[in-house]
Ligand SMILES: [Zn+2]
């Protein structure tokens with residue numbers, strides 16, 4: 001009986017609410033590789049990259065698929081520079097763990113999501 005109580009107390013201490021988890025993710029600071037300023041993920045926009053191909057014969061790219069997280073970018077709110085996740089110095093330690101392993105939706109972490117298809121960057125309808 002006592003052991004059970006101790007266990008539940010232990011669990012309560014280690015559990016953070018989904019709201020707290022999201023708050024921590026949004027407040028996480030990363031450095032812009034262009035202007036070297038720090039900015040929070042919650043204050044920046046996520047660039048969802050896509051790779052395209054032609055579904056018919058010809059050169060027209062008419063079918064787009066979302067790229068994997070490491071090949072997407074995060075837009076700096078201060079200089080608008082695009083921080084490519086794969087080569088970002090905080091990629092493995094901060095960015096990828098927060099987005100993938102915390103199980104949070106990018107739509108909830110970032111201020112906005114922009115879809116990039118080739119040269120076009122379009123704001124996503126929310
Ligand atoms: Zn396709």
Ligand SMILES: [Zn+2]
Pocket residue numbers: 032033034035036037076077078079080081
């Ligand atoms: Zn910047």
